[in-house]
Amino acid sequence: MTYRVHGMSVSGNCHKARVILDLTGQPYEWIEVDSAHGGTRTLEFLAMNSNGKVPVLEFDDGRVLPESNAILFFLAENSAFIPADRFERAQVLQWMFFEQYSHEPYVAVARFIKLFLPEEHPRYTELPKLIERGDQALSVMDRHLASRDFFVGNTLTIADIALHAYTHCAEEGGFDLAEFPNVRRWLARLEANGVASMPNADTGLTA
Amino acid sequence: MTYRVHGMSVSGNCHKARVILDLTGQPYEWIEVDSAHGGTRTLEFLAMNSNGKVPVLEFDDGRVLPESNAILFFLAENSAFIPADRFERAQVLQWMFFEQYSHEPYVAVARFIKLFLPEEHPRYTELPKLIERGDQALSVMDRHLASRDFFVGNTLTIADIALHAYTHCAEEGGFDLAEFPNVRRWLARLEANGVASMPNADTGLTA
Numbered sequence: 004m005t006y007r008v009h010g011m012s013v014s015g016n017c018h019k020a021r022v023i024l025d026l027t028g029q030p031y032e033w034i035e036v037d038s039a040h041g042g043t044r045t046l047e048f049l050a051m052n053s054n055g056k057v058p059v060l061e062f063d064d065g066r067v068l069p070e071s072n073a074i075l076f077f078l079a080e081n082s083a084f085i086p087a088d089r090f091e092r093a094q095v096l097q098w099m100f101f102e103q104y105s106h107e108p109y110v111a112v113a114r115f116i117k118l119f120l121p122e123e124h125p126r127y128t129e130l131p132k133l134i135e136r137g138d139q140a141l142s143v144m145d146r147h148l149a150s151r152d153f154f155v156g157n158t159l160t161i162a163d164i165a166l167h168a169y170t171h172c173a174e175e176g177g178f179d180l181a182e183f184p185n186v187r188r189w190l191a192r193l194e195a196n197g198v199a200s201m202p203n204a205d206t207g208l209t210a
Numbered sequence: 211m212t213y214r215v216h217g218m219s220v221s222g223n224c225h226k227a228r229v230i231l232d233l234t235g236q237p238y239e240w241i242e243v244d245s246a247h248g249g250t251r252t253l254e255f256l257a258m259n260s261n262g263k264v265p266v267l268e269f270d271d272g273r274v275l276p277e278s279n280a281i282l283f284f285l286a287e288n289s290a291f292i293p294a295d296r297f298e299r300a301q302v303l304q305w306m307f308f309e310q311y312s313h314e315p316y317v318a319v320a321r322f323i324k325l326f327l328p329e330e331h332p333r334y335t336e337l338p339k340l341i342e343r344g345d346q347a348l349s350v351m352d353r354h355l356a357s358r359d360f361f362v363g364n365t366l367t368i369a370d371i372a373l374h375a376y377t378h379c380a381e382e383g384g385f386d387l388a389e390f391p392n393v394r395r396w397l398a399r400l401e402a403n404g405v406a407s408m409p410n411a412d413t414g415l416t417a
Contacts, residue, residue: 053350054312068300070307077300093275093284096303100277104310105261143260 006031006078009051010058011038013118015111015168016071017058018201022164023078026197039119071168072099075161084161094155098162101143102169109137111169114176134177141173141183148185152192159196167193171200213238213285216258217265218245220325222318222375223278224265225408229371230285233404246326278375279306282368291368301362305369308350309376316344318376321383341384348380348390355392359399366403374400378407 006024008031010017024031036042036057043055052059052069060068060077068074076099079085086092113133116126144166147154154162171190174180180187194200213231215238217224231238243249243264250262259266259276267275267284275281283306286292293299320340323333351373354361361369378397381387387394401407 053353054308056312066297068297068304070304070311072307073300073304076303077296080296080299089284089287090273090275092287093280096283097275097277097280100279100307100310101261103307104277104314105263107311108315146260 004030004063007034007061008032008058009034009036009048009061011036011042012202014038014057015114015172015201016056016107019071019164019168020058020060020074020078022167022198023075023084023161025199026084026164027078027082029078072103072161072165075099075165079161083158084164086156086158086160088156091156095160095162098154099165101140102162102165105143106137106140106166107169109133109140110173110176110178112176113137113178114169114172117176130177137173137176137178138182141170141178141180141186144170144189145183145185148189152189159193159198163189163193164198167198168201211237211270214241214268215239215265216241216243216255216268218243218249219409221245221264222321222379222408223263223314226278226371226375227265227267227281227285229374229405230282230291230368232406233291233371234285234289236285279310279368279372282306282372286368290365291371293363293365293367295363298363302367302369305361306372308347309369309372312350313344313347313373314376316340316347317380317383317385319383320344320385321376321379324383337384344380344383344385345389348377348385348387348393351377351396352390352392355396359396366400366405370396370400371405374405375408 006029008017008020010020010033012035021033036048038057042048043057049055051061051067054069056069058071058074060074068077076085086095113130116130120126153159154166167190170186213236215224215227217227217240219242228240243255245264249255250264256262258268258274261276263276265278265281267281275284283292293302320337323337327333360366361373374397377393
């Protein structure tokens with residue numbers, strides 16, 4: 004089985020699929036989709052995912068799976084990146100839902116506005132609110148990491164990979180990771196454990 | 211084991227925990243938390259969930275689990291409400307992440323504004339955008355349900371329970387479920403399969 008990943012390389016959600024495929028050594032082909040310029044709005048793409056979002060994981064037999072964190076879960080099943088313990092498995096999902104509800108809509112959206120929209124765009128007025136809410140999410144993470152090395156248990160799981168995606172490039176959205184020292188140490192720990200950064204991402208680790 | 215659910219009865223996210231506990235016959239105690247009036251901002255509550263959100267599932271030994279969809283997954287493991295097939299299990303998570311990212315932030319938030327805020331509140335200006343985005347999510351659901359009875363496979367799963375939570379009371383947020391006939395048939399099917407409505411919820415089925 005060689006998977007096909009339909010994704011945009013500079014999207015953190017898409018990057019998650021690349022990270023887990025690389026860490027688990029599963030072969031894949033990357034199909035670049037320019038979602039910033041209509042690539043997810045074509046009839047062909049909408050037939051794969053009627054919700055019009057990347058990434059989408061495609062199988063040899065044509066089956067498709069959207070949603071980055073569902074893709075992470077699928078590709079990590081039966082690996083060390085999902086805990087065998089039932090409660091820890093639920094905690095992994097807890098942090099992945101936290102990521103999609105309380106983190107990504109602020110941290111990723113601020114980065115999107117600053118990287119992809121011209122400075123005179125009206126969406127720049129959203130930034131102060133996005134920074135405030137994103138800082139709240141980063142604070143929750145920083146407190147949690149004060150007493151532990153990874154989000155769940157003592158090992159790297161897909162919860163870490165999901166939260167790494169938009170945290171390691173948060174400075175591109177205007178966040179100051181120096182305010183969150185436990186988060187910065189955790190990012191360095193993930194890097195030491197083979198979690199790759201996005202191409203050209205500002206990781207906040209060299210600041 | 212008797213679980214304790216810290217939740218607000220009129221919250222769809224909290225309702226999910228009640229539905230799966232009732233369907234699987236697991237005993238629980240319900241601790242009402244008035245999150246609309248600061249109940250999730252007390253030091254005691256924040257010690258359980260530093261993200262300040264209900265529901266939280268508490269165990270006999272004091273362990274706690276936040277995030278409604280992680281709670282659903284935990285309570286449904288080893289039951290028929292999570293498919294045994296690996297791909298179907300990932301599809302269940304796909305729809306649960308869709309629910310938290312593309313549905314709840316619009317459908318639930320519109321309902322929150324209309325049910326809990328006075329009509330002169332500035333957040334009423336958010337409603338047109340919330341209705342537009344919520345309608346998009348309901349359209350994705352309606353198309354998916356055109357050719358199937360449940361979201362994944364041929365049986366009721368926690369994907370249905372997660373999406374039921376804010377869909378069955380969507381009319382309270384100003385959505386018109388008559389535009390989504392497959393969604394309405396699916397809601398009636400869930401009701402026939404024992405998925406309870408929220409107390410006093412406007413289910414859209416009698417309209």
